[in-house]
Amino acid sequence: MAENTFHKLRDEIENGILKGEFEPGERLDEVQLATHFGVSRTPIREALMQLSAIGLVEIRPRRGAVVVDPGPERVFEMFEVMAELEGMAGALAARRHTNQDRSALLAAHKKCESAATSQDPDSYYYENEAFHLAIYAASHSGFLEEQCAALHRRLRPYRRLQLHVHNRMKTSLKEHGEIVEAILAGDAEAARSLLRIHIAVQGDRFSDLVSNLGKRTRPKSTTA
Amino acid sequence: MAENTFHKLRDEIENGILKGEFEPGERLDEVQLATHFGVSRTPIREALMQLSAIGLVEIRPRRGAVVVDPGPERVFEMFEVMAELEGMAGALAARRHTNQDRSALLAAHKKCESAATSQDPDSYYYENEAFHLAIYAASHSGFLEEQCAALHRRLRPYRRLQLHVHNRMKTSLKEHGEIVEAILAGDAEAARSLLRIHIAVQGDRFSDLVSNLGKRTRPKSTTA
DNA sequence: TCATCCTATCTTGTATACACAGTAGTTGAC
DNA sequence: GTCAACTACTGTGTATACAAGATAGGATGA
Numbered sequence: 001m002a003e004n005t006f007h008k009l010r011d012e013i014e015n016g017i018l019k020g021e022f023e024p025g026e027r028l029d030e031v032q033l034a035t036h037f038g039v040s041r042t043p044i045r046e047a048l049m050q051l052s053a054i055g056l057v058e059i060r061p062r063r064g065a066v067v068v069d070p071g072p073e074r075v076f077e078m079f080e081v082m083a084e085l086e087g088m089a090g091a092l093a094a095r096r097h098t099n100q101d102r103s104a105l106l107a108a109h110k111k112c113e114s115a116a117t118s119q120d121p122d123s124y125y126y127e128n129e130a131f132h133l134a135i136y137a138a139s140h141s142g143f144l145e146e147q148c149a150a151l152h153r154r155l156r157p158y159r160r161l162q163l164h165v166h167n168r169m170k171t172s173l174k175e176h177g178e179i180v181e182a183i184l185a186g187d188a189e190a191a192r193s194l195l196r197i198h199i200a201v202q203g204d205r206f207s208d209l210v211s212n213l214g215k216r217t218r219p220k221s222t223t224a
Numbered sequence: 225m226a227e228n229t230f231h232k233l234r235d236e237i238e239n240g241i242l243k244g245e246f247e248p249g250e251r252l253d254e255v256q257l258a259t260h261f262g263v264s265r266t267p268i269r270e271a272l273m274q275l276s277a278i279g280l281v282e283i284r285p286r287r288g289a290v291v292v293d294p295g296p297e298r299v300f301e302m303f304e305v306m307a308e309l310e311g312m313a314g315a316l317a318a319r320r321h322t323n324q325d326r327s328a329l330l331a332a333h334k335k336c337e338s339a340a341t342s343q344d345p346d347s348y349y350y351e352n353e354a355f356h357l358a359i360y361a362a363s364h365s366g367f368l369e370e371q372c373a374a375l376h377r378r379l380r381p382y383r384r385l386q387l388h389v390h391n392r393m394k395t396s397l398k399e400h401g402e403i404v405e406a407i408l409a410g411d412a413e414a415a416r417s418l419l420r421i422h423i424a425v426q427g428d429r430f431s432d433l434v435s436n437l438g439k440r441t442r443p444k445s446t447t448a
Numbered sequence: 449t450c451a452t453c454c455t456a457t458c459t460t461g462t463a464t465a466c467a468c469a470g471t472a473g474t475t476g477a478c
Numbered sequence: 479g480t481c482a483a484c485t486a487c488t489g490t491g492t493a494t495a496c497a498a499g500a501t502a503g504g505a506t507g508a
Contacts, residue, residue, distance in 0.1 A: 004285050004491070006273070030460075038491045044264075045461090049230070049270045053277035055370075062460060062499055077367035088308045090361070143301035146279075204276050255489070264463045269491090286490060357459050425468070462497080471488080474496085475489085 005039055006133050009047040017056055017067055018156050020222070028057060029195060031036055047157030054094075054150070075158055076201060079209075082151050083199035086132070090191035093138035094183045101138035103183060108134045109180050116173045121163050124172075128163075129156075138183065161212040162205070172198070228439035229263055233271040236261070241280055242380050248293030250440070252281060296413055297432050299382055300425055303433075306375050313372055317362035318407045325362035326408060332358045335403050342395045345387050348396075352387075353380075355400060358421075362407065372388070374378035385436040386429070396422070 008165050013033070016022050030041045037044070048065045051057045057065045070078065093101065108131040111221065115124035122137035132152060138144040162168055175198045242245050252272065258265045272289045275281045281289045294302065317325065323439060332355040339348035360369040362395070386392055399422045406414035425433050 006491085031458095041460090042492055042494090046270060049273040050277040053274040061231075063501095064460065074367055077365045080365065081309070081368050081371060084308060084312045085305070088305070109482095141301045141304065143298055144305050146303060190410045230461085253489080264488090266462055266464090270461095287471095288490065450508090451505105451506105452507085454503105456503085456508080458501080460499080462495105462500105464493100466493080467491085468497105469488105469490080471486105471502105473486085475484085478479105478483090 004043075006043040006046040006050075009033075009037060009039070010041055010050050010069060010206070013047055014051060014056060015049075016086070019154070020157060022067050022112055024067050026067045028065045028067065030064070054154075056154070057152075072213055075155075075209065075213065076206065078151065078155055079158075079201045082148075082155060083196045084197050085144065085148050085151065086135070087192040087196040089136050089139040089141075089144055090179065090183060090195040091188040092141055092144070093135050094186050094188040094191040095137040096140045097183060104134045104210065105138060105180055107174055116169050117167075125160055125163055125170050128159075128172065128176075135179075157168055158209065162192070162209065165205075165208050165212075168214060228267075230267040230270040230274075233257075233267055234262060234264070234274050237271055238280060241275075242377070244381060245379040246291050246385055248291050250291045252289040252291065253299070254288070263336045278378075280378070288304060297377075299433065299437065300430065302375065302379055303382075303423060306372075306379060307420045309360070309368065309372050309375065310423050311358050311420040313363040313365075313368055314403065314407060314419040315412040316365055316416040317359050318410050318412040320363040320364045321407060325358070328358045328361060329355075329404055329407065330444055333400055336400055340393050343393075345393060348393050349384055350386055352383075352396065352400075359403075359407070382433065382436070386433065389429075389432050389436075 013022075022028065030044050030048070034041045037170045048057060048059065052059045052065065058068050058070060059065045094203070097105070108127065109194045111127040112124060112131055129152070133149060136148040136152075139145060163172075174192065179191060179194045179198060182194055237246075237252070246252065254265045254268050257268045261268070272281060272283065276283045276289065280292060282292050283289045321329070332351065335351040336348060336355050337350045342448070353376070357373060360372045360376075363369060387396075399418065403415060403418045403422065406418055
C-alpha cells in the first residue's frame with residue numbers, strides 16, 4: 001500500500017466520473033478540486049494527467065480538463081472490442097484453467113445466482129463483475145487480464161444501466177451458466193462465441209443502451 | 225498545434241524508451257531529465273505520470289520512475305492480444321471499407337512492395353506500419369483504431385527486431401497481399417484469420433523473438 | 449440597438465522552494 | 479573481519495508563487 005496522494009486522487013476522481021458525479025463534458029476546475037480534497041493543485045494535476053492518458057478526461061491546452069463524453073457510437077465500439085477481448089479470455093480460459101480457477105469460477109457463478117434469485121440488481125452488478133474478473137484471471141495472460149479489467153471498469157456505468165432493463169439479470173445468469181460449462185469442458189470456441197454474444201450490444205439491447213445513455217445525464221439535482 | 229511542454233516531453237521520453245535510449249529497468253531521474261530538456265521538474269513529472277498510466281513506466285512511491293521491463297512472456301501476451309485485435313479490425317474492414325479505404329490499402333501495400341524489393345528493412349518497417357494503420361482506419365471503429373494503434377506503437381521495438389530475421393520481409397509482404405485480397409473481397413473471416421496468423425508469434429518466430437529480446441539490452445557502453 | 453474592441457479577471461502552465469523518506473557510506477562494536 | 483546502526487546526502491512529493499493566455503463583461507462607435 002503506502003500510496004501517494006495523487007494515486008488516491010486519481011482513483012477518487014475516476015470513481016467520481018464513473019459514478020456520474022462528474023457529468024460528461026463537465027469542466028474539472030483544478031482549484032475547485034484542490035480545495036475540495038484539501039490539497040494543492042500539484043497532485044490534482046498529476047491525477048488528471050493520468051486520467052487523460054487512459055482517455056477518461058481530455059486536456060485542452062490552456063483550457064483545462066473536461067470529462068470525455070464518448071457518445072453512443074463510441075460506447076458501442078467499446079462494447080464491440082470488449083466482446084472480442086472477453087471472447088479471447090474465455091477461449092484461453094477454456095484451455096488453460098486450473099483447478100483453482102475452476103473453483104473460483106463456480107463460486108463466482110453461485111454468488112451471481114444468489115443475487116439474481118434475491119432480485120437485487122446492485123448485488124448482481126457486483127457479483128457479475130467478480131465473475132468476469134475470474135474469467136480474465138483463468139486466461140492466464142497477465143496482459144489480457146489487465147486490458148480486460150481496464151475496459152470492463154470503463155464500461156461500468158453503461159453496464160449498470162443495462163441491468164435495470166427488464167429480465168436482463170435472468171438472461172445474463174443463464175448465459176453465465178453456459179459460459180462456465182463451456183470453459184470447464186475445455187471448449188474454447190464455444191466459450192469464445194458465448195462470451196461474445198453475452199457482451200455484445202445487439203438488436204434490442206442497442207436501442208436500450210442508447211435510450212439509457214440519455215437518462216445518464218441527470219436533472220442536476222443529485223450533484224451535491 | 226500549440227501543444228504544451230509536457231505533451232512534447234511525454235512523446236520525447238516515450239520515443240526514448242521505445243527506441244531503446246532508456247533501457248528496461250533503468251531509473252528515470254527527474255532532475256536529470258529536467259536539466260537535459262532544459263525545463264523544471266514539474267512538466268517532467270506530468271509526462272511521467274502519463275507514461276505510467278499507459279504502462280510504459282512504473283512509479284514506485286518515494287523511489288522514482290523506472291522503465292517497465294515486460295519480459296518475454298508479457299511481450300508474447302501482448303502480441304497475442306494484438307493478433308486478436310488486428311483480426312477484428314481486418315474483419316470489420318472487410319465488411320465496412322469504402323472506396324477511399326480501398327485506395328489507401330492498395331497504395332500502402334504497393335509502398336511495402338517497393339521497400340521489400342529494394343531490400344530496405346528500415347523503409348519496410350515504416351511502410352508496414354502505414355499499412356497496418358490503414359487497416360485500422362478501414363475498420364471504421366474509432367475506438368478499435370485507437371486501441372490497435374496504441375498497442376502497435378508499444379510493440380514497435382520488438383517488431384523492428386523481428387524484421388531483421390532472415391526472409392521475414394518477404395514472407396510478411398506475401399501475407400499482406402493475401403490480407404488485402406481478403407479485405408477487398410469482403411471476406412471477413414478470411415481477413416481475420418490471415419491477420420491473426422500474420423501477427424501471432426508462433427513456432428520459430430517465438431524463439432527468434434526471445435533470442436532478440438536478449439540482444440535488446442545492449443552492453444552498457446552507450447549509456448552516456 | 450447591435451457589434452466590435454479593449455480591459456480586467458480568472459485559470460492554466462511552469463518554476464521554485466521546502467519537507468520527508470530512502471539510500472548509501474562510514475564508524476563502531478562484537 | 480564482518481555485521482549493524484547511525485548519519486549525511488540525494489531525490490521524490492507537495493505546496494506556493496509567478497507568468498501568460500483565455501474568457502467574459504463593459505464601453506464605445508456605427
